[in-house]
Amino acid sequence: QMQLQESGPGLVKPSGTLSLTCGVSGGSISSSNWWSWVRQPPGKGLEWIGEIYHSGTTHYNPSLKSRVTISVDKSNNYFSLKVSSVTAADTAVYYCARGEIFGVLKGWGQGTLVTVSS
């Protein structure tokens, strides 16, 4: 059973860059999965950020595309999220997830709260 675990700073300054990693255990990041990021502002719903395949192919939400980069590190079995030029609107719980065929998110990390504040 693959497990996912997010890690990264819980506080980011406005105009800075949010950086998170998602460690994958119990399986290989080179397996046939799409590795995804989803966020949830406090008290609100879920927003899909984007996904990456181990080949490096990515898909991004157009609403965030200009500020988001998702990358994969096959050697260390993790994938990463960077969001640049952050504002208070980027304050959210960020989840990493394992996507299978047809975009079904079958496994999720526990989530990590990132607050954008000076």
Place this chain on the structure above:
Amino acid sequence: DIQMTQSPSSLSASVGDKVTITCRASQSINSYLNWYQQKPGKAPKLLIYAASSLQSGVPSRFSGSGSGTDFTLTISSLQPDDFATYYCQQSYNMPRTFGQGTKVEIK
């Protein structure tokens, strides 16, 4: 983007009740519709995928139906563990989009 609209936004029900949540897509998504359950402070959990396929380990009181633009999640007999927020998600195309959620509360 495909818009996903859930109804109702919240509902109150008693243990043992049958509960139905609907999800409507702004265009046809065939059967590329998934349902997730989220409890406070926890990550979402997959319940149903491809509109009607029950995820392994999910109780059989949960079922899903629909195709095209209209979908339904049904809980046949509500249990105490089922009080949570439920989200639909389309995986027909990019970007993946979620409904706004339906909160199921205790009556």
